[in-house]
Amino acid sequence: MKLGHRNNATLSARLIRWLASLSLGVLGCLCLGVFFSVKVNLETQQDLRLEKFSTAIRHMFEETPVHLRPGTLEHDLDDLLKINRDLHLRLRNRSGEVHFVSTPGSWPSKARFYSLELPDKARKNDFSIAELALDTAPDEAILDRLAAILWAAALIGSAAITLGGYLIVYLGLSPIRTLAEQTRSLAIRSLDKRLETQGIPAELQVLVDQFNDLLNRLEKAYRQLEGFNADVAHELRTPLANIIASSELALRSHDDDENLRDCIGSNLEEMHRLSGIVNDMLFLSQADRGAKARRTPVPSLAQLCAEVADYYEAVLLEADLQWSIDGDASGKFDAALLRRVLSNLLNNAARHAYRGSSIVIRIRPEADGQVELSVINRGEPIPAASLPHIFNRFFRVDTARSQGHQNHGLGLAIVSAIARMHDGEAFAKSGHGETEIGIRLA
Structure with a gap:
């Protein structure tokens, strides 16, 4: 159940979760960068102080022989260490025994250490090694406070960015909520309604246009x-x-x-x-379910058309009509379906052609490899308002259905379907006393 809920999270929740993770990660990396930068800077300064102090001690033994006498060395070292209270010094002899400690009993536990060998003059006075310790407790306290401040800043900044992001996402997704409300209002009895496109962001414009186009197709199909x-x-x-x-x-x-x-x-x-x-x-x-034509080589469409026309010769002679074939082509087609196309087209032309006129079966190859197969007859032109609908099922130009006993209105719909089965389309032209109806075959 938890997995399903996670998969069905809203877009707003996903965006906010991603934004919170990203902001926390970025701010955390920045804070870590600042923290380590300060830490490295402090350690560099500590090393410089130890190096300067060790140099001062070395010069003290090399350039002032009086310091090699007992009593004077401790006094001068104390004066030097008073200026640097966080620095501590121990002097050892060759055997490792401690002969001098700047702060007996308070040697720092958290410190940076530095060791140097004293010059030969100091060794004569049984001073061999000087050990320096720089107390780092104050700097570590500063780093601890800085780490707490930085982490608090990262968390607070991430929370602020997340809250601001939530408001931005909520306002930014308001067009989607508006579209959702509009889609809820759509019903089967209100297929003429469409989603509003005014004020829609450009990113959603394509989706809205596609959805409205789908509604157009659904309305038409309904x-x-x-x-x-x-x-x-x-x-x-x-x-x-x-x-x-x-x-x-x-x-x-x-x-x-x-x-x-x-x-x-x-x-x-x-x-x-x-x-x-x-x-x-x-x-x-x-x-309509996507059936395709079974293509086989057809060496001559003109020969196929002549066979169908010969079969309809009695019907054409009864209507006092002549027929002829113009052009030829070859290719891979479903010959049985093309015979059905031509049969329906000839039957349609015979019903509407003037007596004594001629019917032309035209075959015209095109440059893109398609082939046009059409039947032309002379007769009453099809009205312009009816021409786009003649391939619809049960559509008749004669609304009175005067020839309903001979024709049930599916012939041209079948012609259009066979054209689609050949990856083509049906077409119709009518005007100036001449009507041409046919198909383009791919």
Whole structure:
């Protein structure tokens, strides 16, 4: 439980913890630097004092022979040591016995020591070694007080920085709390609302823009889902109602076998239509889940298009339409899916083309390696307001659904899905009595 709580710590707590650790570490290092700098400086001064005092003693023995006589040496050494009360001196003979102590009974326990050999003149008077001791207790007391002050300053400074950092972090994260409050107000019935971008810091602007873009896509998907459900209900209701009505009439009547056969045939036709709608919806569902085309080498798209056009020749002749193929290309494509694309495009063109006109199947390779496959027909242009929506499911330019028994509005949606399965896109152009609908294949 403790580990989970630590992992779920707030951003503010993490920042404050990091800031407290950083400030304590930095101030601690600075205080340690100051402490050791003062300590080294004090030790250097102590060494200099010991060196100067040892030099004075050496000169005393070398340059003033009178000091070698008994009685005068102790007197002059006492006078010298009165000026430096924290310095202590011991003189030893060659055997190590002490012959002189500046402060008998008070030799310092905490001191810096220095030893020097006396000149030959002093040795004649049985003085061989001089031992100096500099009492460091006052300096160590100063260092102890300095260490306490520095550590207190480090702790107080770290606490002050942490408190100030907490206030800065709290104020700095206020835009995030504002965004959190705004997101709580969003609901499925208010998909038109967006996060406010005014006053948002530049660092959060990208996140807010991406989130608003996500909301745009969600709103669009939700609206499409609502329309899709309504269209599915509409498309399925009519054939189901026809099947139910004809079946009830057949059960109530006493018609002969021929009439019952006609009823069953009509019901079968409606069920084939329902099966086609379900199969197309399943195909679109697979495409939406990221299904990819099974690519195989296609040596000639023109040959493939000619095969599909030959299959639709009866339909085209009935509509008094001519067809032709413009261009050719080769590559790796899913031939079965391209036949379905061309079938849907030809079927769509045949329904909307003027009688006696021509339909052109255009194949155009592009410089970036893509291939455009489109069908062009002459007929009533698609309104500009409807053109961006013709690849939506169950969308019909004819809102009255006058040809609903022939077309259930999924053909161009399947065309767009197959384009995506080839890592391409569908496109449509309409104007000046000519409509071109097709796909780009990558």
